[in-house]
Amino acid sequence: MTAGWRLMFVRSRGHELATALGGSIMVPPKVAAPLLLAALVPAVVWGNALIWGIFWVLLTLTVAAVVVLAAAMLFATASLDVRWVELRPLGTPAQFVIARFLRSSTTAMADLRRVVVIERLRLGQRRSIKVVFHTRSETVECEPSTFAPLFRIDAQELTGWLTEQLGQAQVPVERQTEVQRDFLRPDEWWTPSHTAQLWRVPVGEVDGIAAQRGVEIYRYTPRTSAMYSPGTSVTVYDPGRAYDVAEELRAERAAGQAADSTAAPGPAEDDATDSR
Numbered sequence: 001m002t003a004g005w006r007l008m009f010v011r012s013r014g015h016e017l018a019t020a021l022g023g024s025i026m027v028p029p030k031v032a033a034p035l036l037l038a039a040l041v042p043a044v045v046w047g048n049a050l051i052w053g054i055f056w057v058l059l060t061l062t063v064a065a066v067v068v069l070a071a072a073m074l075f076a077t078a079s080l081d082v083r084w085v086e087l088r089p090l091g092t093p094a095q096f097v098i099a100r101f102l103r104s105s106t107t108a109m110a111d112l113r114r115v116v117v118i119e120r121l122r123l124g125q126r127r128s129i130k131v132v133f134h135t136r137s138e139t140v141e142c143e144p145s146t147f148a149p150l151f152r153i154d155a156q157e158l159t160g161w162l163t164e165q166l167g168q169a170q171v172p173v174e175r176q177t178e179v180q181r182d183f184l185r186p187d188e189w190w191t192p193s194h195t196a197q198l199w200r201v202p203v204g205e206v207d208g209i210a211a212q213r214g215v216e217i218y219r220y221t222p223r224t225s226a227m228y229s230p231g232t233s234v235t236v237y238d239p240g241r242a243y244d245v246a247e248e249l250r251a252e253r254a255a256g257q258a259a260d261s262t263a264a265p266g267p268a269e270d271d272a273t274d275s276r
Helices: 013-046 049-080 155-166 192-199 203-213 223-228 239-263 267-275
Strands: 005-008 082-088 095-100 104-108 112-122 125-135 139-142 173-179 217-220 234-237
Touching: 013 049, 082 139, 112 155, 125 155, 155 173, 192 203, 192 234, 192 239, 203 234, 203 239, 234 239
Parallel strands: 112 173
Antiparallel strands: 005 082, 082 095, 095 104, 112 125, 125 139, 217 234
């Protein structure tokens, strides 16, 4: 921008408001659908006035929940979400502007204590990124929407750029990583074949590696086997630790290959040996 550098967290007001509105409209009907269906079918079949009354009460409550949740989501989005942050002026920023949907505020750079770039990871894949501005009076959390360009920028690159821009103002910039490990057991835990594929080892070696490297396991009987094969159990592995082990094994193999290539004599050495 002409006035300064702008970090855009929400690309479009209309799109962000529409997303919030759409999500709030869909949640209550999805939750209430089984109850509405359970009341509607008997009401249609038997035509009982009491059951019809229960159905209309449930429908009214669902509509009211949609209205209340939609209003709350729109209010929260419009009043709390940060659209962009601008560092002014170019080169030597002396202030930064925080713009929300309905208002903006200007703060002197001297009031900015530190900036933290937080990257959330799940199995090594980035799920979200957030920039937190800590001032004397408040903490402002800025999380880009999925469609904003800032959502896809490298966290290290963003940290370096902010450090460069805020260096003259002596504002420290930190980078933090939050690793999500809340995997549902056993639904999201890994099977032996999947774990073996990730570790690049035979399936028969998975149990030994898991025990050696502290990977938590869980044994259970699937519902499909409980009736016909009660003794059949399945073993699954904690994805969080299993992924860490995969990275460890990959690093160990790379180090071993590097050591082998260093130890092996090159063509010139072989020729020299033969000539002697």
